[in-house]
Amino acid sequence: MRGNHRGSVPVLLLATALWLTACAGAGTSDVKNDSSGGTPKTTDEPVEMVFAQLTGNFSEESFMQLYGNKIKAKFPNITIKYIVLKNEQHLKELLSIKQPFDIVIGSIGTTPSYLLASELQTDISDQIKLQKYDLNRLEPTSVEIQRQMANGGIYGLPISTSSAALYYNKDIFDRFGIPYPKDGMKWDELYDLAKRMTRNEDGVQYKGLTMSFNHMMLMNQSGAISVDPKTNKANFTNETFKQAFENLARFYQIPGNGVPNNKYALAGQTDPFYKDKTAAMIMTTSGSGSSLFKDAVNWDVVQIPFLSDKPGVGPQSYPGYMYMTKLTKNREMAFKVLAYATSDEWQLDSIKTGNGPILKDPGIMKNFGVDVPALKGKNIQSLYPKKFADPTPKGKYQNIADVEMLNALNDVLSGTDVNTALKQAAERVNKKIEEQGS
Incomplete structure (x- = not known):
């Protein structure tokens, strides 16, 4: 699933996610600063951090306006390097030549085909505990999505959401x-x-x-x-x-x-x-x-219509996440960046410009879109449900399923009965998953 970003910054940003690859049991004690076996840099030492947006051709200018300038102002010791990713294959090519990435950003829709497919994720539970980060501040389903994906761990923190x-x-x-x-x-x-x-x-x-x-x-x-x-x-x-x-x-x-x-x-x-x-x-x-x-x-x-048996329950949250990757040599600093992107300061600024809130405080919606003229007078309270539907698991094979689901839709609209179309699509998905696994 692709975002709808263009060269300029959109009025309402589709939620994007930062993804990191999981290294089992990784912690600060076993992360090396370089191949010579140095120790990780402290959080006030100069450090270069490499960022990428998990959406094809998201420009460096847009990245700096949305994220980079805020990070530089908060952490002047960080030198930002941003890499424009053309597509999923481009990411794989860069990884094949040992290009490091510290932090990546992308939506829940781009997570499977970029982050998980490239095995960049890392469980950040160690830093959540070490830095005493309070997950209870966050909208709970955005956290549950990560719990599902990481088998109880967490790969990234939500920085905005859509629905x-x-x-x-x-x-x-x-x-x-x-x-x-x-x-x-x-x-x-x-x-x-x-x-x-x-x-x-x-x-x-x-x-x-x-x-x-x-x-x-x-x-x-x-x-x-x-x-x-x-x-x-x-x-x-x-x-x-x-x-x-x-x-x-x-x-x-x-x-x-x-x-x-x-x-x-x-x-x-x-x-x-x-x-x-x-x-x-x-x-x-x-x-x-x-x-x-x-x-x-x-x-x-x-609002999107309600199901008769689930009155008042809207669609699921569609968060954007910021992830550190398993390639980072400075987990502590990378996590500080993630945590800052979920801070009251960052979120209030983000919400005013039309990004969906990821903080649990219901009163924060009163600030939604106040800096966006196009939203004045609109029924903006209906952009986000008062109650999100429970999240469904979205793993590394989601993109395969999405493609074949659309093929099944085409078959149904071409005259195939729905049971046959879905059965055949399921068979194609299973075959592709088996081939990828082998």
Whole structure:
């Protein structure tokens, strides 16, 4: 799953995550400063730290504006080196030539294909204990995601979060004389509304609803898991997964609301809403595409619908994490950077510019987006649910599952029955996992 970053800093930052590779039992006592066997640098000695963003082509300028300048101001002894990663393969190539990384940043969506696939993660539990860091300050599901991934440990600290929300184009609703979506809807209500808004008028095909299918499944409210973390087998034929899949797939089956050329990924879903202005609604991450809002679309936002058996439970949190890696030679200093990114000082500044809060204090949302003109007068309280759904495990094979899930979606929309499509997709996932494991 890719972020939606561009060359300039977006108005609302999609949550990004810092990832570190786990070295079992690693602690400060066995980390060497260099190959000659020196001891780690103290936190006030000059040190170079190498950073990377786990999103293709995230520029150094954007990195410094969002993170680097704050780190330099807080820790003047740190010299920052930033490496632009083109893609997952580029990271692997750099690691093959022994390029070190101290800290990496990325979303929960980029974690499996970058951090875990490259085995850069490291359990930071030793530093949490050593530096007496209080995890109870943090939104609990963002911590639970790490616990699941690290088998009880923690690889990184959340620095922002996103979730999912339902944006709508007020002008299209006004044109058709249909009331706007509202908070507290059930999924069937949204489905009926999408059918009413899907129509061809004056030669223009209007879509009732478009969405980022992968993100919506990653953040599903029902607890559907793509890959069983215990067996490393696809979970597509599980009834809970099937129900979550069908709940979203049915929107594409509304006549006139399909996706041409199988463009189910985020980029292919955003144009009808932001650019063409022919989609009445879009379900996507809480900050996705917000740099395009400005005055281009007369928009507002409401909550994602609730499941009938889980009233009041929104989608899952979609955090961005900051991770130290197993390659760092200064665990203590690296952790201080992570801890600072979760401090009240950093978070208040981040929240004012439209990044989702990761602190547990519910009052912090009153500062959300106050420095963003495009958010003034909008229903911004609905960008983040009052209660996140329980997080589902997302391991190193998540990217494989995501690809085959979209293939299954295409098969269903091409006429294959859902049971067959999901069974065949599961078989392909299992085969790829076996091949990768061997």
